[in-house]
Amino acid sequence: MKANCYKDDASSVEDSLKPTLDRMIDLIVDSLSGEAKDFYEKEFGFFGEVTSISGKLKPFIKKTKPEKKAKIDEEMAKIHVEVGVYLPSNPDGKVVDIDKKSGRPLQSHAKAPFMATFKVRKERVTVITEGAETLGDDAQEKEIVEEYDTWQQAMFKVGDDCRQDLLALQIIAMFKNIFNSVGLTVYLFPYRVTATAPGCGVIDVVPNATSRDEMGRAKVNDLLDFFVAKYGGEDTVEFQKARLNFIQSMAAYSVACYILQIKDRHNGNILIDGEGHIVHIDFANIVALFVAFTSWIKFEPNSFKLTHEMVVLMGGRYSQGYQLFQQLTVKAFLAIRPHVDQLVSTIQLMLDTSLPSFKGEPTMKRLKDRFVPGYTERQAAEFMMSIIRNAHENVRSTAYDEFQRLQNGIPYK
Structure with a gap:
């Protein structure tokens, strides 16, 4: 809903649906309280903070890669990972850490996208069969849920319409x-x-x-x-x-x-x-x-x-x-x-x-x-x-x- 409130990348031309979308967003957010409200604020604050680094890179578009990299490192150092947040493109895993030196400027003629690496905690289910050695009717399947950490990269863009x-x-x-x-x-x-x-x-x-x-x-x-x-x-x-x-x-x-x-x-x-x-x-x-x-x-x-x-x-x-x-x-x-x-x-x-x-x-x-x-x-x-x-x-x-x-x-x- 937030992405469709405006017709342009700069949020200067309102979409005709914006008033309706604003009302829906307000209804949803106002209905939240306690842990749910805290989670919403942490999550939107987290990816808003990370994405905004791309916008802060815009004055550096004509700079060298080392200069862009230094700016990314400076901004990444300020980010604090709250417990339970996730990458918007990967809600099936929780971000537990950021490699704050992993930020890398990406090539673009007019924009300032960048890439960063996150440690993501996910779950996997393993099915084991108990009593399988007898191959009898007593054999039962049991699911074991285990957590594992993986490093995952994501790219962030500001000034680019991702809807296409x-x-x-x-x-x-x-x-x-x-x-x-x-x-x-x-x-x-x-x-x-x-x-x-x-x-x-x-x-x-x-x-x-x-x-x-x-x-x-x-x-x-x-x-x-x-x-x-x-x-x-x-x-x-x-x-x-x-x-x-x-x-x-x-x-x-x-x-x-x-x-x-x-x-x-x-x-x-x-x-x-x-x-x-x-x-x-x-x-x-x-x-x-x-x-x-x-x-x-x-x-x-x-x-x-x-x-x-x-x-x-x-x-x-x-x-x-x-x-x-x-x-x-x-x-x-x-x-x-x-x-x-x-x-x-x-x-x-x-x-x-x-x-x-x-x-x-x-x-x-x-x-x-x-x-x-x-x-x-x-x-x-x-x-x-x-x-x-x-x-x-x-x-x-x-x-x-x-x-x-x-x-x-x-x-x-």
Whole structure:
């Protein structure tokens, strides 16, 4: 409710629903008392305090990373963790500590996001069978609940509307459920995002992941070199597993990027996780799709990102790995086509918002058209193959990577 009271990131343009939302918030808060009221104040105070560090970094946008890091450390040192608070994106665990030296400024041309690490206490349930040695009727299952601590990273943003990221990830989660329901072995990772106030949000960090941008800064020449260094030679079982994971995730994200027309696919927004999956992040230009593209977005192809190094990692254009990628991409596209009405209805709910990606019914028509609803399955499969051909080493994708290198210093090789 707090995140939807205003139409803009700066909380200067009120939404028509604000009076209603304000009344609802007041009713809820006024109904709280005692421990419940104390908990509410501690929780909202905690993540408000942490998120505000991003806002305090704004004057440092043009400063060096060490200067930004020093400011984050200064502000993190002031935070006191109250007993029982949780990260907004992870209410299933309680924050018990903060690594106050873990704050790290993240690359952004105009904003000041940062990352921090928290010690989170969670519970897990283990089921044991008592009397199992007899395998008789007396055997009983017993649940044991145990607590464990884990370090968890989160990203905090001020001045960024996280609601479009939320919608994109909701649709990606729907894609994932559809793929799972038909037994399709592809991979998506819809991480958690929580909008906490206008222009403010908390974003989960993909665990054990490295961005292609970070690889470039570490002088990693291409993805194949990275995989060989991490998993072993191409003939090893570990490499083969990682390459299969890469192919399966590439297929799923290629379909998602095409359907939602997710743009701004520079190397800072493309990750490789610890198991070799590709994971896309930052969907502020979801459905960029729906609006007239800005001049810099026009650099990017209308399909999805499929670069030379990605194809080489799969084994080359005429390899079994690349053929598997094509087959899985086509199957993923065919799997979601019967669900077009459900997917479009979810997005249609956003038409009355002020979010920049949603500009009326024409956006819905373009979205539906990408599902090619009038085609037979065979025609749809051939259509998706043409989209893959368009994506392969698309010169517009290369031009966009060069733009990002010149404008924002993001290397692409």
